[in-house]
Amino acid sequence: MPNLNDILIMLPEFYLVVAACLLLLLDAFMKSTERPMLHWISIAVLLVGIYLVIAGQPAQTVTAFGGMFVRDRVAEILKVFALLTTAIVFVYARPYLIDRKLVNGEFYTLMIFAVIGIMLLVSAGSLVTVYLGLELLSLSSYALVALNRDARLPSEAAIKYFVLGALASGMLLYGMSMVYGASGMGGTPTLDLAQLHHVTSYTTAPKLLLFGLIFMIVGIGFKLGAAPFHMWIPDVYQGAPTPVTAFIASGSKLAAFGMAYRLLDAGMGDLAHQWQLMLAVLAVLSLAIGNLVAIVQTNLKRLLAYSTISHMGYLLLGLSAASPEGYAAAMFYAICYALMSVAAFGVILALARSGFECEEISDLKGLNQKSPWLAFLMMLAMFSLAGVPPLVGFWAKVLVLESAIHANMLWLSLVGVVFAIIGLYYYLHVVKVVYFDKPAEGSVLAAKPDGSLRIVLSLNALALLALGLFWGPLLGWCRSAFGL
């Protein structure tokens, strides 16, 4: 029987489940004219969630439900930023949803359920919790992609996402079953990640364990969107409603990092020498495919999709170091990436209006003439993604490169910088379109008058600059999570 203490440890998650259910009820009994209220209520729900995560943080790592759920600093930091970026996405989404008459409870409840999935995933102490969190996040995401169900492109994207996602889940589950089996050979079978850590020392089936690991890495690679498991990313990014894309590109990536960390370090830490090289290969492939294919994209959302793939390559650089420094660097990277990409999508959302998605790169022509402030914010986001100082994206890259060198993988860091040069081109291309091109004839570019969006977007993009100048505290926080 779960005791009160277990529930208290999981209070933020329980609170969000209750809140999401209440939101659904509220939605059902609300008049359609009152619906926009849901927006503010949902943001408040997430902000209270952040408060609960921070306020209830125990002094040291605690576990609940017999080790199924771990509450430590890694989880805390990831949860705070997942909730924060989702709240930002809500703010950005409002005018977009109103224009397209999509304002209803489904969007908000599904998003909150997805966030609960993220929170479970990053707090997972057992293979079952990993799978549970992952499925909650994934199923909510599938539905979110298909939110605009009458349109062809989103439906296509959702089907693709679902089919490939199901396949990846299957792979992951298959791998988990092998690991579970291997743990039972020569000992008691276990799903607990902390106990799985020691399986290598006694199992009589090391090959089975290794096979399980490989299948689990496929699942992780899919969730991260690392090449060669990246196929779904471009279509889903382009097809999904832009706010949903923003969410998949930000909060969801934090979850993927959390999942990789839990499975690989907590669960399979003893096999680090095995998975290090696998991750390095994934990193090189992601860097190559992401950066090279992005060059030829004309659709901004698709471009950002390939950019995601390349950024996951950098994140993997940090993970493959398999050291606390490397994890801290990768977590710093994941957080910075979430903030950068959500800012880039924020600019798209600030410009989109009914009948105009603003998702072609050429749609941004002459933005500096029409709205210099938005152009400036877009420039900050692009230079940060490209990794040009003094923006925070640069320091994130420096950190993962350093951790790769630290792990005696100088070659990997060289691959990383070479692709940073190639990647620079397409980010500069966007800046070029925004700043150097003249507005097209009859261009309808104009900033949305939505006040909250403007303020939050400005804060979001300026945070990239501010964090670039003062990245010490965030790094210190990330490092403290790994005991540094």
Add this chain to the structure above:
Amino acid sequence: MFTHLLSLLIWLPVAGAIPVLLAGSKRPNLARWLSLIVAVLTFVVSLFLLVQYQPDAGGMQLVENYLWIPSWGVHYGLAADGISVALILMTTFVSILVIVGAWEVIQDKPHQYMAAMLVLEGLLIGVFCATDALLFYALFEAILIPMFILIGIWGGPRRVYATLKFFIYTFFGSVFMLIALLYLYQKAGTFDLATLAALPLTMKEQTWIFFAFLIAFAIKVPMVPVHTWLPDAHVEAPTGGSVVLAAVMLKVGTYGFLRFILPITPDAGAHYAWLVIVLSLVAIVYIGYVALVQEDMKKLVAYSSIAHMGFVTLGIFIAFLLMRDPASVDMAKLGMQGAMIQMISHGFVSGAMFSCIGVMYDRMHTRQIKDYGGVINVMPWFGFFYVLFAMANCGLPGTSGFVGEFMVILASFSANPWIALFAAFTLIIGAAYTLWMVKRVLWGDITNPHVAEMKEINGRETFVLIAFAAAVLALGIWPQPLVHLMDTSVSHLVQQLAIHKI
């Protein structure tokens, strides 16, 4: 007196850019005046460097050192020696002239132009006084952003190509330097330049690090064969952009040689000095010939910049050769000193040349030499300045161009007369391409009817050219104060060459 003089110099223009931006496109004159006030204020503050910096004491002075990133041991470390002081003063001086020069020339979004210039100024000052390698690197890269915008928005017809090439080229070089710095950080546990200078490194390590640094800084200088971005960037950049690029940004490359290659990899530097010397001579001789055939004035001056910067790299690396013989330490110092003076002198001369071309371009909207001819008939005062700067560009005694080149040639003669012979070639080729351009542009009869309509320089332009002329002549006639300012710092640099780190 100022306790945080260097920080003030960096952040004053950067912070000053914010009100300039806020002035907006609706109030262009407010933006212009604000930016001028900020630039003049920065220049006035930078004059305090001369008061507070003690040239005879030597070493790094005006030190500011704060822990920036505790967990990584990165410092916000600033300090200046004589070379930094000279370069910072040149930066603040040129920045005023650039802002005055752009006054009514830039009609499209002048507030953004001025703000970008001010940010650029602040970042460049930061590069010249950073003592933490990572801080240096961040500033070194960050200067690309305002320059990218300057060329891209206000540049000529092929501006997008030029600015992308400029950005990617420079970025390409510097990432390898980043890897080298991270490697050094692994060994030393800090990015502090003084500590890195004392770090023992094997020859193999030094070689790799040397080449990583070399590619970063050689692109910036630029040296042959990685100079190809410069003519494009110069031709397409607006006048102000060209002036800052030639006068200040190229010096970032040679400054990097002094701060990184000399102290961190002295043995590899000595081993591969011949390579840099050969490349410098190629720049001086071959690029001189390339300049000769240019039909575009800006391109001609851009190539002549590459040739002149060849003297700076030659002067720095000839010192390595001379240090092999203990008897010629004084000569090594002379070469180094010549390189430093050439850096400052080239800043003024090339800035002045580009300003002159800008003056003509504003009237004719062409940079082709063949479109001109007989300009002296309609613009006699302008002609006076143009000839003066052309003479300085050829290295005529009495102008600043002569001093540095002469010292470098003298030093290289004692190292190897053949090197001096090739280096001295510049006196002929430099005169040839510059004077031939002057002949075709200024002298002769007016053949193009548009030239006849050109108006004499106005007060604003006269101010800019007089300021440049004063600097060029002052350095040429009485270089002693500048030599004295940098003397102990140069001695210190030369001593560093003799330290073996293996």
